[in-house]
Amino acid sequence: MEAIALDHLSFSYDGENPVLKNLSLTIPKGSYTAIVGHNGSGKSTLAKLIIGLLEPGAGQIKVLGQTLSDENLSQVRDHVGIVFQNPDNQFIGSTVADDIAFGLENHCVPTEDMQAMIEESAAKVGMSAYLDAEPTNLSGGQKQRVAIAGILAMAPDIIIFDESTSMLDPQGKASVNAQIRKLNQEKNITILSITHDMEEASQAEQVVVLDQGEVAAVGRPEDVFMNEELMSRLRLELPFALKAAKAFQKAGLNVSPVLSTEALVEELCPSK
Amino acid sequence: MNNIALGRYLPMNSLVNQMDPRAKISILFILMIAIFIPAGFWGYVPIVAFILLALYLSKLSLSFAMRSLKPMMLMMVFLLVINVLVMHTGTLLISWGWFKVYSDALVQTAYIVIRLTLMIILCTILTATTKPLDLTLGIEKLLKPFEKIGLPAHVIAMMISIALRFIPTLIDETNRIMNAQASRGVDMQNGTFKEKISAVLSLIVPLFVSAFDRADQLANAMEARGYDPSRPRTRYKTLKMTSIDYIGLALAFLVLAIDIAIAWL
Numbered sequence: 264m265e266a267i268a269l270d271h272l273s274f275s276y277d278g279e280n281p282v283l284k285n286l287s288l289t290i291p292k293g294s295y296t297a298i299v300g301h302n303g304s305g306k307s308t309l310a311k312l313i314i315g316l317l318e319p320g321a322g323q324i325k326v327l328g329q330t331l332s333d334e335n336l337s338q339v340r341d342h343v344g345i346v347f348q349n350p351d352n353q354f355i356g357s358t359v360a361d362d363i364a365f366g367l368e369n370h371c372v373p374t375e376d377m378q379a380m381i382e383e384s385a386a387k388v389g390m391s392a393y394l395d396a397e398p399t400n401l402s403g404g405q406k407q408r409v410a411i412a413g414i415l416a417m418a419p420d421i422i423i424f425d426e427s428t429s430m431l432d433p434q435g436k437a438s439v440n441a442q443i444r445k446l447n448q449e450k451n452i453t454i455l456s457i458t459h460d461m462e463e464a465s466q467a468e469q470v471v472v473l474d475q476g477e478v479a480a481v482g483r484p485e486d487v488f489m490n491e492e493l494m495s496r497l498r499l500e501l502p503f504a505l506k507a508a509k510a511f512q513k514a515g516l517n518v519s520p521v522l523s524t525e526a527l528v529e530e531l532c533p534s535k
Numbered sequence: 536m537n538n539i540a541l542g543r544y545l546p547m548n549s550l551v552n553q554m555d556p557r558a559k560i561s562i563l564f565i566l567m568i569a570i571f572i573p574a575g576f577w578g579y580v581p582i583v584a585f586i587l588l589a590l591y592l593s594k595l596s597l598s599f600a601m602r603s604l605k606p607m608m609l610m611m612v613f614l615l616v617i618n619v620l621v622m623h624t625g626t627l628l629i630s631w632g633w634f635k636v637y638s639d640a641l642v643q644t645a646y647i648v649i650r651l652t653l654m655i656i657l658c659t660i661l662t663a664t665t666k667p668l669d670l671t672l673g674i675e676k677l678l679k680p681f682e683k684i685g686l687p688a689h690v691i692a693m694m695i696s697i698a699l700r701f702i703p704t705l706i707d708e709t710n711r712i713m714n715a716q717a718s719r720g721v722d723m724q725n726g727t728f729k730e731k732i733s734a735v736l737s738l739i740v741p742l743f744v745s746a747f748d749r750a751d752q753l754a755n756a757m758e759a760r761g762y763d764p765s766r767p768r769t770r771y772k773t774l775k776m777t778s779i780d781y782i783g784l785a786l787a788f789l790v791l792a793i794d795i796a797i798a799w800l
Contacts, residue, residue, distance in 0.1 A: 314759050337761065345759045352749045353756035357668050357700045364771035369761035371769045381771075399703045413760065 264328055266292045266421050266453040267313060272322035274308060274476075282308045283476040285322070290469075292327075292420075295447040295454040297464035297484070299499065300473035306457045309473070310425045313455070314345050327420060341370065344414030348426040350406035351398065359385065359401070360394040363413045370417065384416040385409075388442055404435020411442055422446065424456040428463065436460070461488075465502040465522040472497065485522055544666055550779060551593035551664040556673025558780035563661050565787040570650050572791075574798040579649055581790045586656055588786075593664045603659040604652060611648050618644045667699045672772055690764050697753070705746065712741050 267290040274283040283305045290296050298306050311317045313324060315336045324331040326339045347353045356362030363381045372380065385391045388408040398406060407427055414422055424443060428436040440463050447454045456463065464470050470487045472480040474497055480487050488494065488505055501509070504527040511518040511531075518530045546552075551559070569582055590600060618640040625639030662670070675692035682688050713723065716737050723734050 311755070316755050316758060337763070340759065340761055345756075347752060347756055349749075349752060351704050352752035355697070355700070355753070355757060355760075357696060361668070361771060365757075365762070366760040368768045368771055369763070369766075371767060374769055374771065374773055377769075377771045397703075398700070399707075417761075 264292055265289045265325070266294070266327060267455065268323075268325040269309075269313075270323040270325070272309075272312065272324065273320045274305075274312060274317065275320055276308075281320075281476055283312075283319075286476065286478060287322075288471060288478060288481070290453065290455060292453055293447075293451045294469055295444070295467045296456070296469040296471060297467035298455065298457045298471045298473060299459070299461065299464050300479075301497070301499075303475075304473040305476040306473055307425055310345060310423050310455070310457055313423060314343055315340065341417065342420045343423065344417060344419040344421070345423040345425060346407060346410045346414065346427040348429055350403045350410070350430060353410050354398045354406055357397060358394070359390060359396050359409050359412075362398075362409055363416050366413050366417050380416050384412040387415055388412045389438075402435060403431045404438050407431065407435065407439050408442060411439075411446075415446075419452065421453040421455065424454070424458070426457055426459065429459055440466070461500050461502045465505075472499070488522060489520060543663060545595070545663045547594050547664070549592060549594040549664065551589060551660065553777075553779070554664070554783060555774050555776045555780045556665050556669045557676055557774060558776060558783055559661050559665055560670070560673050560677060562783055562787040563657050565784075565791050566657055567654060569787075569791045569794045570653050572794045572798050574794045576649075578794045578797050579653070581793045582653055585786060585790050586653065586660070589660050590656075593660055595660060595663055599663070600656045600659055603655055607651060607655060611644075611651065614647055615640075615644045618647075668696055668772075669774075671696045671699070672770075672774060676774060687764070689768065693764070701749070704749075705742070708745055709738065709742060712738055712745075 267288075269286055269288045272283055272286045273281060275281045286305075286309075298309065300306050308317065312319055313326065313331075315331055327342055329335055329339055331339060354362055355365045360381050363384055364377055367377050367380060381394070382391065385394055388411050390405065390408055390412055393401065393405065393409075401409070410427075411422070422443075428439050431439060440460075443454055443456060443463075444466060446452045454467075456467065458464055465484045465488065467484055470480075470482060470484045471478060472487060472493065479497060480490060480493055488501055493499075494501060500506075502522050504524050505520055505522055508518050508520045508527055508530065512520070518527075521527050521530055566582060566585065570579075572578060590597060619636050622640035622643060623635065623637055625637045625642070627635060628638055628641070629636040665673070671692045674695070675688050678686060678688035678691065716734075717723070721734050721737050722730070723738070726734065
């Protein structure tokens with residue numbers, strides 16, 4: 264079964280300029296999908312539609328087999344979590360524990376059960392030592408990890424990351440990205456990551472390229488990023504390893520195009 | 536910012552810190568009523584005694600409590616001037632041409648000053664010994680009975696706690712915008728009144744734009760996490776009244792009873 268199925272989805276904010284045009288897309292359960300594309304390609308709008316913050320102009324959104332409607336919105340939201348871009352603007356509680364508790368409170372989890380659930384999800388993101396910390400004393404990466412913990416406490420099937428690492432420093436970015444991969448591999452949570460970061464996208468199982476509200480390409484990262492015509496037409500930046508590999512090829516070295524730094528190192532100086 | 540005593544929480548491990556915020560708010564309320572009972576100067580003796588006890592138990596210094604009065608000094612002087620100018624009853628104390636001071640003006644001012652002082656010290660003790668969030672939770676629980684007549688107690692509490700949560704964020708934002716505008720040549724300190732107004736505008740407009748943007752994103756995040764003000768919620772933090780709270784409440788009622796006795800018996 265698909266985690267998310269979008270069927271001929273259209274959307275416009277003002278009724279004139281379409282943001283999404285007849286978009287169809289399926290995201291398999293347990294997969295890690297990255298959505299890339301330029302500003303204004305409709306990436307974040309898509310996330311808001313899936314979580315039901317916006318209503319589609321035409322077409323259908325199916326989440327875990329249920330067609331999204333006003334009636335089942337809150338049930339669907341029990342299964343889908345979203346981490347937004349700005350770490351400050353999604354930190355609702357005044358301490359880490361309070362923030363993780365926020366979603367539990369909304370879902371009427373009994374007070375007696377909360378402490379254990381909060382501690383468990385804080386431990387999963389490595390924030391156990393900060394339960395009483397206030398947001399002003401946390402780094403951006405830590406705040407994003409708290410946001411993830413708040414969602415994990417709800418035991419969701421799908422987590423959407425809407426440019427969640429774009430405001431973080433490299434260290435915070437790396438820690439959040441590692442967390443995302445871990446959730447996908449260990450907990451089998453379906454990940455939909457909307458990102459500008461091609462390094463992160465190259466780690467995904469599936470890459471979706473959006474351009475002006477339409478799907479320009481879908482496929483495995485190696486297939487999408489190797490499509491030179493597409494990448495240059497949309498002026499998307501290539502992952503660093505691939506860029507370097509191509510530069511080596513141009514210089515006459517026999518290097519096959521690879522996506523990860525480790526693979527590039529292996530190409531340049533084979534260990535065996 | 537650091538010398539404002541009123542409204543600042545001091546993390547101390549005192550008996551008053553451990554009290555239930557509901558009890559503390561209720562005690563404040565009872566004593567406020569006691570302060571306004573016209574029991575003459577003797578009526579303030581039990582209240583002052585209660586406050587001194589509370590200060591002692593909360594490990595706050597008298598000078599900390601006095602510091603909270605500083606911002607009110609100007610207002611107190613202003614009250615004295617107004618009272619002297621308009622009150623012309625009682626015995627004449629000073630007569631200096633058209634300028635006359637009557638005893639009632641001084642007595643009235645003294646009453647108001649005493650009342651203000653006592654109330655401010657009480658509020659300072661409350662805010663210094665109670666975390667803002669506990670205070671909010673206390674207000675929410677105390678307002679709970681009024682939900683039946685349509686008062687949205689938990690919505691009010693949510694608004695207060697979000698406002699408190701975003702104060703440091705918005706102070707950071709203000710500093711950032713001030714620096715950004717200063718780097719573009721805006722001078723906040725110098726210039727004529729008109730120039731200062733336009734400098735402040737260059738701060739306020741971006742601050743509001745960004746605050747609305749934050750509010751929008753926050754609303755999205757809250758909704759995505761299942762917040763619906765019309766649905767019941769459970770609470771993570773719970774409050775529990777202990778014997779100290781009941782003793783405190785009993786003492787506050789005793790003070791009120793004494794004042795009523797002095798005033799009307």
